[in-house]
Amino acid sequence: MIRYIENLRQFLDEVAEGYRLFVPRQRPEGWFFEPSGGAEVELEGYPNTVASPKEYLFPQNETLYRYEAGEEGLKYDNETAEQTGQVIFGARACDCAALTRLDKVFLEDDKDPYYARRRENTVMIGLVCPGAVAPSCFCTEVGLSPAGVAGMDLRATEVGEGLVIEEISDRGAALFGSPALKGGKSWREASAEEAAEAKRLQEAAERDMAPARDLAEIELEFDSPIWARESERCIGCGICAFLCPTCHCFTIEHSGSKKKGKAIRTWDTCQFQAYSLEASGFNPRPDREQRLKQRLYHKFKYFSDRYGMLLCIGCGRCVSACPVNIDIREILASFEREKSVTS
């Protein structure tokens, strides 16, 4: 069924009765996802959030297990993973598509039970973009769309004063069968006109972002001088990786004593020098040049070689947030130019 929501606040208020709800909120520093009761939602002028919603499925810190030493050996206990359902409302198409990449990493082979649990219990209600929402958006250049549905459970399009909601997955459809929403007080079936208008807006958004190039086609060159040149000004922080919706590198550290403690997983990044530093002192990527190369290659080659899709989803956060303006779109364009010069 295609539904229409006249009053978003009323709808989200009902959702919050049965689920933990997260909605974008404007702070002086920018837009961030925050827990919400639903009724205070205000999305006027909403572009995209500063940090991606990946933290709701893959938190920055997570206890994996606890251990305790005893007479009979070490006891290892699974940590309880949250079971309560959560709804993320307002995630953009790029951030939802990012989840299909994380699904590949965490759910295939040796399924990660922590991610799996959260993924099953999360409903992603994506919000269609009116076009490019930030100066650095480039989702269409990586084969995605501002109205795309990859990774989404429900797709919301702003039509008139309210929103048209389309079911994308079973999980999304099931949301409307939940006790909180079954009554249909905050939603109704959409009219044919409303549904058609949603489709028209989605198509207009795609046209607005018609891509100038296909970044999947660009061939990176391992020994290019571009890497040294672009990495020279990199300050080696973790902004690009930590804001990125698809970066999933992590470390596991022990916290506690020999007798009792826990293992904690935290986000890590290939941009930190010690990321791949071995105990012997050998580091396969000792300089920023190699680490920048690793980042670009991982996003545009290694991941697609392994999983068949680009890891970069074109949200542009790394581009706008880099304090020294390292721009992956520009780096890719340099390779495109180099190739056309030599071919």
Added chain:
Amino acid sequence: MQTDEIKKLLADKLSKGELRAVIGYRRGTNPFFRRPLITSSAEELGELDFSPLGVENLCTYITDTVRKRRAGRRDPEEQYKPTAVVVRGCHSRALNVLLQEKVIPREELFVVGLPCRGVVDPHKAQALWHARAENRDPRNVVIDDEGLFELRNGQKVRLAEFEEIADERHGHCRTPNPLFYDVLVGEPVAEEPVAAEQQFSDVEEFLQKSPQQRWSFWSEQFSRCIRCYACKNICPACSCQECSLAKDTEQPLVADAKVRKTFWLGKQQDPANNAAYHINRALHLAGRCVSCGECERACPVGIPLLLLYRSVAKQVFDNYDYEAGMDAEVEPIMTRFSAEDSEDFMEE
């Protein structure tokens, strides 16, 4: 000296092998600020930009170069040629700090002083653009001394005055003109800077709140920190080869695992560890932070770091009558003591 002459002078020196590299600003792909240009190629110097959009404290690349040298990954031959660096007033103070702390000798610097009449706040400029531009294509952004404009059909349409996009956090600036230089871009700024006693008016209101209120404020701010370490990495004063607050991110000089693994902080991004990181770093910067504001500009989640660091700077000033980086000849304040030092804080 006019900018063209400066570019020519630098190109000349570079071609003759008198400079190792030139560090300045150039246009990038972000229309709201300039990007660092680090080059040893004279041809690229034509790109040098001296507009108010050049906000980065480029001295951080001097610090960076020295750290890399200490780690032994630079050609020893290159160590002794000077590096040219473009510095605004506050940046020249940062250089003084590096000179005071013997991080780099004066002979290895060729200082291009840039008198500063204010810089753009890229976040504010971008927000105003987002709110007021008709067509948000970033290619239509024009920013100059007059303000923020949108190019509509080849015409400049004003969206904001310069005052609206200026970085107002620098209202306390004590050094609009660089304190020392080898060559100066244009004319010095004529206006008198803020007097020493008035320089902390921006933090005074906040510091009047009770300790509990301030702790509550900072706890909330620190809880949003994602430990990306951009604040630390972009700071020129952070020159330690092994940062005790971020040992897990950088390759140490010492291969001994025991030394490497004595972490002061956990890697977890939680209120306790985050607060420990920020408070420790703020104290490490006591008497060394020059209020350039880069930490706050770089912070992706907008933590008001300048307020934190200037709160500490005010205490240093109030207690010891000392401002960071004003004089390269003086010993850094935190490395010395005198019997006359204020002991007010110990009285009960």
Added chain:
Amino acid sequence: MLQAKQAEPVQEANPYLPQSAKLLEIKSEVGGPRPIKRLKIEKCFEYRPGQCAMLSLPGVGEVMLAISSSPTRKTMEFGIMKAGVATAALHGLSAGEYLGVRGPYGNGFPLESWRGKNIVLIGGGIGITPVWSILQYVLDNRDQYGRLDFIYGARSSADLCYHEDLEQLQSSKELSLHLSIDVEEPGWQGFTGFVPQNLIEVSPKAEGSVAVTCGPPIMIKFVIKNLIELGFQPAQIFTTLERRMKCGIGKCGRCNIGELYVCKDGPVFSYETLQRYPEATE
């Protein structure tokens, strides 16, 4: 399904969770600034030669190590050089204490496809540990393989690992042992010189053979060069790579070489594969 529920422990198989294992024996093999100890622990799971296990030291962390023993043996064995905090903690253990283990990880050596072939093992120093599993496996399945040559060396005789076993194997007819030390030593009866040089001395036949080499990167570089000179094709040459690891299951991202994860797609790689990855040789 999506209702608020009480928090429950994760039920599904958890690939990060170690199991408890008793340390049966710990012996010092090599002393000095980079000591090597040999550990035997209870066998917790089946594995193939060349696979690795994550050893977990409570309160310290984990380290991925090649399982040095063959699965045909009763216990799991590791040869460990003290390098970082986890290996230091391992060195500090006593027999009877417990540690965590999870595995097996990695691809292991393709021993099935090597049946009938001559096996040439070339190791240096601590590099004995992965090839030792092949040596034991071949000895335990002797009739399935051709010649077995073990070319092994270290800086000095005191740096040779597993020296008790090596002494016993000297007289064995099941394999040919070719030991070497880098520098002259009174009383040394074997070859004096570097391992790659010893390889040339031994001059194993390339036809119908596979060569496996592990050891310091510089040694591997010259061993491979000499193997090629002896007529070995890249597809006949195998080595094991190592990288810093945390998850061991190809998720945390850090051990990659190109799109390959050393923990999952390796650690065993043929030289033919490695030639395609510039990152592997950097």
